[in-house]
Amino acid sequence: MPRPVAILASLTAEELRDFLPEPLLGQARAVTPRFTVWDPTGQSAADFASALAAADPEVLLACWKTPPLPPVLPPRLRYVCYLCGSVRRLVRRDQLEAGLVVTNWGGSISRVVAEWALFHILACLRRAPHWTIAMHTEGAWKNGGTETASLFGRRIGLHGYGQIARELVQLLRPFHVTITSFAPDVTPEVEAAHGIRRAASLESLFAENDIIVELAPLNPSTAGLVQEKHLRLIRPGGVFVNVGRGAVVDEAALLRVAQEGRIMVGLDVYGVEPLPADSPFRGLRNVSLTPHIAGPTTDRRCDAGAFAVENLVAYAEDRPLRAVITPTVYDTST
Numbered sequence: 001m002p003r004p005v006a007i008l009a010s011l012t013a014e015e016l017r018d019f020l021p022e023p024l025l026g027q028a029r030a031v032t033p034r035f036t037v038w039d040p041t042g043q044s045a046a047d048f049a050s051a052l053a054a055a056d057p058e059v060l061l062a063c064w065k066t067p068p069l070p071p072v073l074p075p076r077l078r079y080v081c082y083l084c085g086s087v088r089r090l091v092r093r094d095q096l097e098a099g100l101v102v103t104n105w106g107g108s109i110s111r112v113v114a115e116w117a118l119f120h121i122l123a124c125l126r127r128a129p130h131w132t133i134a135m136h137t138e139g140a141w142k143n144g145g146t147e148t149a150s151l152f153g154r155r156i157g158l159h160g161y162g163q164i165a166r167e168l169v170q171l172l173r174p175f176h177v178t179i180t181s182f183a184p185d186v187t188p189e190v191e192a193a194h195g196i197r198r199a200a201s202l203e204s205l206f207a208e209n210d211i212i213v214e215l216a217p218l219n220p221s222t223a224g225l226v227q228e229k230h231l232r233l234i235r236p237g238g239v240f241v242n243v244g245r246g247a248v249v250d251e252a253a254l255l256r257v258a259q260e261g262r263i264m265v266g267l268d269v270y271g272v273e274p275l276p277a278d279s280p281f282r283g284l285r286n287v288s289l290t291p292h293i294a295g296p297t298t299d300r301r302c303d304a305g306a307f308a309v310e311n312l313v314a315y316a317e318d319r320p321l322r323a324v325i326t327p328t329v330y331d332t333s334t
């Protein structure tokens with residue numbers, strides 16, 4: 001029997017529509033008669049603190065537009081169910097250490113982000129940026145002078161082997177590729193169970209594969225980890241895709257390498273976002289650019305909503321939660 005926990009849902013109208021379309025909102029409301037929605041649109045940190053004090057919730061259901069939690073939490077707050085990914089902007093580490101339970105969207109949207117990595121890989125191999133510019137603006141047609149390549153049978157290197165990388169492995173299987181990963185948690189057991197290889201080093205990952213996909217998290221130990229020396233190990237005609245976080249890569253070095261035109265580059269994320277209008281990446285024909293839209297797509301935010309509702313029900317029934325952010329997870333995730 002669920003406990004009648006007080007839940008404050010901090011969601012804009014758009015977030016409600018996308019993350020909790022019916023029947024999910026009804027299911028969330030059915031968890032407890034004490035379910036209140038607060039819209040953070042245009043609200044200040046002080047407004048948020050007042051809303052928390054008035055509702056005095058045991059559970060906060062939060063989303064992208066929710067302001068950071070105030071340093072002093074409302075007395076009954078025990079659980080923050082975050083509908084999205086990185087909780088750093090919402091929750092302070094000391095609040096976790098003090099016992100606040102926090103979950104995020106886990107792997108519920110990872111396949112959609114993996115889908116966009118696959119898009120960039122294919123766009124790069126087929127030289128889609130070149131042909132998009134040339135056909136839309138130059139009246140061009142194929143001329144035999146622009147190489148194209150297929151994904152079938154290629155060697156893929158994954159930097160990072162978390163939830164998105166694991167979904168990408170599934171999407172890549174039909175292409176009969178060889179997959180190698182470099183990440184601290186790829187053990188021989190994971191290697192055997194997933195049918196992937198382990199790279200001996202970041203250098204060998206870049207040197208021994210045709211296509212590199214950047215999926216390591218951004219944390220103090222990974223900022224700027226991918227340097228010019230790594231990017232220059234990618235062989236001519238190779239592909240570098242980043243759908244993780246821009247700041248994991250030395251972006252100035254990436255620009256230099258991209259401008260030489262030896263490799264194809266697919267980017268969804270950047271060191272500075274929005275990407276400045278005058279960024280030299282814009283207009284490079286060997287670079288596929290998208291504006292941080294890897295995921296989750298509007299139509300699949302409901303997957304994160306369904307995952308969150310399951311956690312809310314589990315919490316009210318005193319069952320274990322999924323995707324709990326421990327201090328270690330907090331430190332090592334984006």
Ligand SMILES: NC(=O)c1ccc[n+]([C@@H]2O[C@H](COP(=O)([O-])OP(=O)(O)OC[C@H]3O[C@@H](n4cnc5c(N)ncnc54)[C@H](O)[C@@H]3O)[C@@H](O)[C@H]2O)c1
Pocket residue numbers: 085086110113159160161162163164165182183184185186215216217218221222243244245268269292293294295296332333334
């Ligand atoms: N572009 C987008 O719209 C979008 C959407 C969702 C997530 N992301 C980003 O994609 C990245 C991956 O997300 P995820 O959900 O797979 O993350 P995750 O937390 O599930 O996995 C991260 C993995 O990175 C690896 N890792 C940890 N420390 C490392 C290190 N020092 N060097 C190399 N690898 C290391 C580990 O294998 C770990 O499992 C994150 O940065 C996330 O923020 C981007």
Ligand SMILES: O=C(O)[C@H](O)COP(=O)(O)O
Pocket residue numbers: 084085086292295296
């Ligand atoms: O890039 C991402 O990770 C997604 O767009 C979600 O962002 P978030 O991690 O800030 O929720």
